[in-house]
Amino acid sequence: MTLEHAILGFLEREPMTGYDLKTRCFDGAAGHVWTADQAQVYRTLERLSERGLVRSRAVPQRGKPDRRLYRITTKGREALLAWLRRPEAPTAVRDPLLMRVFMAGDLPDTEIAGLLTQARDDYQVRLETLRAEAAAPVPSCAATDARGAELYRMTLGAAMAGTRAVIDWIDDCMERISRGLPPASPQVTGEGV
């Protein structure tokens, strides 16, 4: 449900095409909060249109396909507000990196360390990107006024805090590994069912 409402939220700021939503909003301004595939954006727009939460108008262009400009309706605005007010349980955790560490007992210490170092580098890059976004002016599709800009900066803060937490955790793990993890007990590897 979040993608639907994210799209409604962006369209409330400004009428846009599917292409705009994908490139400017989900790849750009809101990438640290939610990502979306191109196919998903177009399909969701279609669904929202069927339900009357958005409406669209074709804008002819020379050489390129018509731009389909989407605009939120009153009904869509109501749906957005209702969603903002409806309490929602926190999402379940699902982290492939943690799952790997959980299952990594069969790897030697050096390979576990390698795994974590690689992840650390990835998160470090993410952190730099977030820092750059925080230093840059607020993108137009992220906020239309000072209030929106403040909320946008809050979400950037959350993303940075979360990323920093992962990096710090990896550093702790690396220190623990450098002291040597307990060795693996020899596993019985019988093959009968």
Next chain:
Amino acid sequence: MTLEHAILGFLEREPMTGYDLKTRCFDGAAGHVWTADQAQVYRTLERLSERGLVRSRAVPQRGKPDRRLYRITTKGREALLAWLRRPEAPTAVRDPLLMRVFMAGDLPDTEIAGLLTQARDDYQVRLETLRAEAAAPVPSCAATDARGAELYRMTLGAAMAGTRAVIDWIDDCMERISRGLPPASPQVTGEGV
């Protein structure tokens, strides 16, 4: 792909039924790392079985349906190891709470604060649960030796660090809100397409 390999990992520790995997592993020991629906577990077991990564044996019971006991195969063990070694890009962020804050400009300060307070409570509960897990003895399906136990504790540490980061972020936001967010600019709400 992670669920498949998570199941392989658990079955390497100990042969189990779908029911065990769901209740002991995904609801229990590994809930802070990965969750899985019951239907998903059974379907994935079936798929793994078709591909020869696990094999099963029916264990008759009185009164209850037969237990279908799954065991990892040599091929499955190889697949697990290959997955552990294969580098993987970090997952895209997708956080409904952040999306709400991002879009919350139309709500009054008090309602934004309420939203965050509710979320804080939820994460506080999560943190208590994690603390209890860290204090309790390591569940048998989480690790079979001291090495596995250490890795398990590392993943608990990551979950706790992440949860604490969210709580701290919310506290920062609440302080910012208590000083008053900038007011919303009046929006033009024209309805033409």
Next chain:
DNA sequence: GACGAGTATAGGACAAGTCCCATAAAAATC
């Protein structure tokens, strides 16, 4: 004794997300 909880498996329907392809022409780059 009815009723719910626990043990155990499995199916259907559907929403959400990923990946890959096709079309089409202008503009930029090599």
Next chain:
DNA sequence: GATTTTTATGGGACTTGTCCTATACTCGTC
């Protein structure tokens, strides 16, 4: 001049995850 990138939309196939249902017997509670 040839190739790649950008702008713009959309379809198909597939994997993942959620929710709800059915079956069937035991055990403990009200």
